[in-house]
Amino acid sequence: MNTPTKWKVVLIDDEEDIRDVLAVALRDSGYDVIAAEDGETGLRLCEETSPQIVVTDIRMPGMDGLQVLEVLKNKTPDIEVIVATAFGEMDVAIQALQLDASDFITKPISDEALHLALKRAKARFSSKKQLRDYTALLEREKAETSQELFKTLSFQKNLIAHSIDGILGCDENKRVIIYNKSMEKMLGYESNEVLHKMTFSHFLSPGEELNFIAELEDERYGGKHKLQLYETTLKAKSGRRIPVQVSATPLFDHENVNGLVCFFRDLQETRKLEREMEDQARILHQDKMMSLGRLAASVVHEINNPLAGILNYLRLMLRILDEEQLTEERVEKFKHYLKLVENEINRCAQIVSSLLNFSRVSPPAFGEVRIKELVERCIILSQHKLELSNIQLKYSIQNGIPAVRGDFNQLQQCIINLIFNAIDAMSEGGTLTLQGHHESATGKVVIAIKDTGQGIAPDALPYIFEPFFTTKSQAFGVGLGLSTVYGIIERHNGSVDVDSQPGKGAVFTLKIPVL
Ligand SMILES: Nc1ncnc2c1ncn2[C@@H]1O[C@H](COP(=O)(O)OP(=O)(O)OP(=O)(O)O)[C@@H](O)[C@H]1O
Ligand SMILES: [Mg+2]
Incomplete structure (x- = not known):
């Protein structure tokens, strides 16, 4: 109930004269007055009109003033009730005050007493209202603060509970x-x-x-x-x-x-990953060492031949020098021999440097890799083995093929592994075709290594990229070649595919994104 601009008073008295006189007096003083002739009517009017103040007589037939007071205070405790008692009814007045009446006035009611009582009732109503508003405000604020506090607390609790750390x-x-x-x-x-x-x-x-x-x-x-x-x-x-x-x-x-x-x-996961990476690096190294062993063996032959040639020419020249004077004609011959020696030494130097390059334990270094250079390096390293195995080499690299981003050494290891597998598959000789071109649709460089060897059995095909899968006897392979190829090409964001049928050779295709 708000503090009103016009106060509403319900006036309950069974005596019509008193009712009328009081009503007139109150209306004159600016009150909105509703009069009732008994308790029941008074209560009903209170319900209908919601007055702030009720003035009720105590002695009335039917429901008396105390009962009215009691019912009102039960239903609407904010309402102010002034009771009118007969002179000398002190006990009734006390009872009324105990039932939370705002005041009592004695009959006959004097104007002055009535106005004083009304003034007090109004003050009481207003201050009660202020208190109520204030309490409500406090309660609202308390609720808001505790809600906020609760929210913050549960957020913090959640933060701690569900933190990944x-x-x-x-x-x-x-x-x-x-x-x-x-x-x-x-x-x-x-x-x-x-x-x-x-x-x-x-x-x-x-x-x-x-x-x-x-x-x-x-x-x-x-x-x-x-x-x-x-x-x-x-x-x-x-x-x-x-x-x-x-x-x-x-x-x-x-x-x-x-x-x-x-x-x-x-750190368990991190440590596991680190271990896995170490394992991978070890396998890569192991595979490389094995390829290197095989390469070294074949390269020794490759170097032995030119060395023998060089030695022959040098011995020949020394003998000639021992025996005769250098004629013009001899000098020309010597120049020719020395040219041959130079060529042979160049060949040796190239082979040795390729081998050294391949064997160098270098940390992975991604950079621009030119395909022609890559494939040619691999050919130099495997040429002798191809010749020994009676294998004809065909190779074609598309002109202007773009470079790829990669690790030269690792890519070289891949191609050497594939060439060695092809050589192993062509024990009776055959043809090895190396082909490289740019696939513009995918923006990838394609390198194909094709042989005319024994091919791969369909039931072996799904396993050939697994580490340690081999169909070769222990002396010839441990089964790391293709798994290494797979790992390296994956690190280059590329792919390896195989197409093979028993008896019809095999082709391995590498696709690597261009630079
Ligand atoms: N070009 C190929 N023709 C026929 N079979 C092949 C060819 N390449 C690979 N394979 C089959 O795949 C298997 C696995 O090859 P991978 O290179 O992984 O191991 P490996 O050659 O047996 O041994 P490693 O390479 O470790 O010396 C080979 O044993 C062989 O059976
Ligand atoms: Mg192999």
Whole structure:
């Protein structure tokens, strides 16, 4: 109920004269007056018109004033009720006040007493209203604040609970008071086993704890009272040691340390990946060493022939020098021999440098790889083996073929592996075709290595790229060649395909994105 501009009064009295006189007096003073001749009517009118003030006689036939008061206060406690008692009815007046009447006036009612009582009732109504408004405001504000607080709190709780990093907080006695889901997952302890029961020390070996505390104090990892990206291990419930990276800081209450909070990142996956990468690098190296062994053997022959030739020419020239004077004609001959020697030495030098290049243990270096140069290098290294195996080489590289982005050495290893496989497949001799062109539709360079060998059985075909799959006897292969090819080409964002039928040879196709 609002403080009204015009006050409404319901006036209940069984005596018509009094009712009329009072009504006139009140209307004159600006009140809106509704009169009722008994209690029941009064209550009904109150319900219909919602007055702020009721003036009721006590002694009335039927429902008396006290009953009216009681019902009104039950239904609408804000309403102000002034009761009119006969002179000397002090006990009734007290009863009325106990029932929360605002005031009582004694009959016969004097104008002055009536106005005074009304003035007090109005003041009481207004201040009660103010109090009500104020309380409502306070309550609304309280509700809003607590809602906001609740929201913030539950957000923070969620943040901690669902953080991908493990979060562990402890009090000044190192007792764990925060332990989130990622910690549960990492260590295998449920939070109800840990919270307020275990201490931080439980998860670290004594030596590790000492190091941890020392590093927290030291400047080395992110400064004093700070530990950043420090690596250690935590003891899981299973007893396993979990490698973790931790960032930690003590919590302060003014000057005093009153806790510690740590953020742990599980390094198990990272370590696994690192191991896998090491394995891969080892396989790559192992494969390369094996190819190298085979290459070296064939290259030795390749070098032996020119060396024998060189030696022959040199010996011949020495003998001539021993025996006779150098005639004009001899000088011309010598020049010819020396030219031959130079050629042979050049060939040796080229072979040796290719072999050296291939054998160099170099970290992967991605750069511009020219296809013609790549294929030619591979040919130099395998030429002798091809000749020995009675294999004819055909090769065509499209003019102006674009370069690819890659690691020259690794791509060379791929092609050598494929050539060696082709050679192995053509034990009776045959033809090896190396072909390179640019596929403009896909923007890729295609290199095909095709042989006329025995081909691949359909039931072996799905497995040939698996490490250690081989159909060769132990002396000839371990089955790393194609898996290495696969790994390398994948790292170049390319693809390897094979097409083969038993007895009809095989073709391996590499596709590598152009630079
Ligand atoms: N050109 C090919 N013709 C027929 N079979 C082939 C050819 N290339 C590969 N294969 C088959 O695939 C298998 C796997 O080849 P991969 O190069 O991985 O190993 P490998 O040659 O047996 O041994 P490694 O290369 O380690 O010396 C071979 O054993 C062979 O059966
Ligand atoms: Mg092989």
